[in-house]
Structures are given as C-alpha cells and as structure tokens.
Amino acid sequence: MKCILVKRKDAERIRRGLISLNLLDNKYAPKAEEDGIYFPVKGRFKGFKLVEKKLETRSPRFLSFEESLRDKLTPEEFKSVVKSFDVIGSIAIIEVPKELEKREKLIADSLLSVHRNVKSVYKKLGPMEGVYRTRKLKFLAGDKGTVTEYRENNCRFRLDIAKVYFTPRLSFERLRIAEQVKPGEHILALFAGVGPFPIVIAKMQPNVKIHAIELNPDAVKYMEENIRLNRMQEVITPLLGDVKEVIPKKFVNSADRILMPLPKGAEKFLAEAFLAAKKDCIIHFYQFASEKNPFEEVEKFVVKEALISGRKAEIAGERVVRPFAPGVVQVVVDFRVR
Numbered sequence: 421m422k423c424i425l426v427k428r429k430d431a432e433r434i435r436r437g438l439i440s441l442n443l444l445d446n447k448y449a450p451k452a453e454e455d456g457i458y459f460p461v462k463g464r465f466k467g468f469k470l471v472e473k474k475l476e477t478r479s480p481r482f483l484s485f486e487e488s489l490r491d492k493l494t495p496e497e498f499k500s501v502v503k504s505f506d507v508i509g510s511i512a513i514i515e516v517p518k519e520l521e522k523r524e525k526l527i528a529d530s531l532l533s534v535h536r537n538v539k540s541v542y543k544k545l546g547p548m549e550g551v552y553r554t555r556k557l558k559f560l561a562g563d564k565g566t567v568t569e570y571r572e573n574n575c576r577f578r579l580d581i582a583k584v585y586f587t588p589r590l591s592f593e594r595l596r597i598a599e600q601v602k603p604g605e606h607i608l609a610l611f612a613g614v615g616p617f618p619i620v621i622a623k624m625q626p627n628v629k630i631h632a633i634e635l636n637p638d639a640v641k642y643m644e645e646n647i648r649l650n651r652m653q654e655v656i657t658p659l660l661g662d663v664k665e666v667i668p669k670k671f672v673n674s675a676d677r678i679l680m681p682l683p684k685g686a687e688k689f690l691a692e693a694f695l696a697a698k699k700d701c702i703i704h705f706y707q708f709a710s711e712k713n714p715f716e717e718v719e720k721f722v723v724k725e726a727l728i729s730g731r732k733a734e735i736a737g738e739r740v741v742r743p744f745a746p747g748v749v750q751v752v753v754d755f756r757v758r
C-alpha cells in the first residue's frame with residue numbers, strides 16, 4: 421500500500437497536512453518503525469517519496485466522526501457537514517443542513533460506527549422553544565428511544581431528551597457554582613429542569629438546603645428520580661410550579677443563593693429573585709447577549725430591578741459561559757444583593 425515515511429518529530433504536523441488535503445488513507449493504520457512513521461496516503465504529498473509498505477486495516481472505531489464521513493460524501497457535501505454534536509448519555513443529537521437531508525441516514529450510521537458509547541442518533545428539527553425549552557427531534561439511526569442516563573461531575577441524570585431541557589454544555593458552569601457554595605446556605609434553584617445544578621451542588625456541598633422550582637411536570641418527575649438516584653433526598657426539595665407564584669407564597673427573604681438559568685427571559689423573574697433574597701444573597705443571573713458587548717444589557721436589567729425593589733446590587737463576577745449562536749453568547753452575571 422502507498423505510504424510516505426515521516427520523521428517522528430514531524431509526524432503530527434504532516435498528519436494534519438495530509439488530513440487537510442484529504443490525502444491520508446484512513447482505511448489503514450499508520451505504522452511506527454525505527455526509521456520513522458509510515459502514513460498511508462491516497463496520492464502524492466509534496467516533498468515526500470511514495471513507498472510501498474504493508475499496513476493493518478484500521479477499525480472504523482478509531483476514526484473521528486468527521487474522518488468517517490470523508491470517503492462517503494462528495495467534497496461539496498463534506499464541507500456542509502456540521503461536525504460538532506451533543507452526546508447525552510447514549511444519544512447523539514446532530515444537526516443536518518437542508519442540502520444534506522438525503523444523506524442524513526448515512527451520516528447517522530457513520531456516527532454510530534465510530535462512537536462506541538452512542539446507541540441512538542437523533543436530528544434537531546429546530547431550536548429550543550416554548551416555556552419548557554424543549555426541541556423537536558427526528559430519529560435517524562440505532563435504538564429508538566429518547567430516555568437516557570447521563571453522567572457528569574460524579575452525578576447521574578436520567579431524562580427524556582424529547583420532553584425536557586438538558587445540555588451537557590453547562591457542566592463546567594455547574595461545577596463553578598458548586599465550588600462557591602458554603603455550608604449552611606439556603607439555595608433556590610429556579611428553572612431547575614431535571615436537577616443538574618442542585619444535584620451537582622449537593623454532591624459537592626451536602627450541608628445545604630436546596631429548593632428546586634420547575635414548571636415542566638416531566639422535568640420534575642425526572643428531577644425527583646435523579647434526586648433519589650444521587651441520594652440527595654435530605655438536601656434537595658423539588659417543587660412543581662411557576663417561580664412567579666411559588667416565591668411570593670413560600671420564599672420571601674429566605675435565600676442565601678439563587679440560581680436563574682433561564683437565559684431567554686430570566687429578567688422577567690428578577691423581581692421575584694429580589695423578593696426571595698436575604699441580605700448578602702448571591703444571585704447567578706443567566707442571559708443570552710451579543711458577543712461584542714456581552715454584559716452591558718444584562719447589568720442594566722439588574723440595576724433597574726434593584727432600583728424598583730429598593731435594594732442594592734453589587735456585581736460580584738461576570739463570565740461568558742459558552743458561545744450560543746453566531747454573534748450570540750450565553751453569559752452569567754453574579755451579583756450580591758444588599
């Protein structure tokens with residue numbers, strides 16, 4: 421089989437060069453020998469002689485999703501593939517652009533063949549929408565079924581990707597919040613979903629009391645199950661209800677920390693958050709914002725609501741949590757209420 425022989429010190433650089441020119445033959449595994457590394461190639465690579473070498477065929481499991489598609493699609497189609505995707509437990513959720521719809525089954529099968537842990541592939545049919553922030557999905561390949569178990573930060577979460585909101589992309593943020601929590605705090609986890617924020621916090625700091633409020637009955641059902649799975653019944657109390665109604669009834673002037681992970685619309689609930697905040701309470705306020713000027717609008721919401729509620733708000737920290745869409749980022753502003 422046709423190869424080029426590359427010195428070890430140059431191997432990574434040349435491997436990348438071969439990939440970018442679509443010259444690396446992924447059907448075979450490169451071989452390291454004393455004189456260097458033999459890379460299987462599909463054609464000539466400038467500056468290197470072609471040599472014959474017998475190489476082992478590569479198992480498709482060693483390919484990345486992207487590499488697994490290169491030989492199956494035309495170069496035009498390959499350019500359109502959205503290479504990033506989410507894996508929640510055993511389910512992969514991919515995006516398929518319109519021009520690749522006819523190839524979606526092949527793309528999903530290819531993903532299944534290279535990711536041992538992925539058992540099902542679903543396609544996004546649109547953005548997160550509605551009050552419950554769920555999205556429509558289409559089954560593409562593998563085992564049909566939308567319930568899965570996801571592990572993060574030593575916690576387990578069961579959930580139905582079709583009925584509740586969940587993203588693995590906030591795992592670092594959950595840890596960041598959990599690390600700030602002090603023993604004895606009373607925490608209000610608003611918009612709690614299936615419970616990832618409260619459960620990660622309780623795992624790290626079990627000496628707290630958390631009330632987790634969520635409107636979607638399916639999410640609350642999974643949150644209850646997840647609280648049991650992670651043995652947090654003594655720490656977290658799930659509540660099915662609307663933050664606007666639950667706070668004035670149960671939690672006036674009671675919280676040391678409030679989480680508001682509802683990036684689209686949390687500003688409409690700032691009045692309730694101020695109502696629930698004890699003196700020195702920390703509020704973690706999430707929003708979508710423009711990448712160019714991410715914090716200005718968000719701070720304005722906080723300052724305005726502090727004024728209305730007759731309290732003081734001191735910004736304690738600001739962070740871009742993750743890119744969300746072109747030009748749009750998710751941010752968090754942490755502020756202290758006096």
Ligand SMILES: C[S@@+](CC[C@H](N)C(=O)[O-])C[C@H]1O[C@@H](n2cnc3c(N)ncnc32)[C@H](O)[C@@H]1O
Nearest residue numbers: 551552585586611612613634635636662663681
């Ligand atoms: C963006 S999701 C966040 C879920 C969870 N915190 C997480 O990170 O996975 C927002 C959640 O807020 C819930 N929600 C929306 N409006 C609400 C309200 N008025 N009261 C309580 N929960 C609400 C939605 O059902 C959804 O589960």
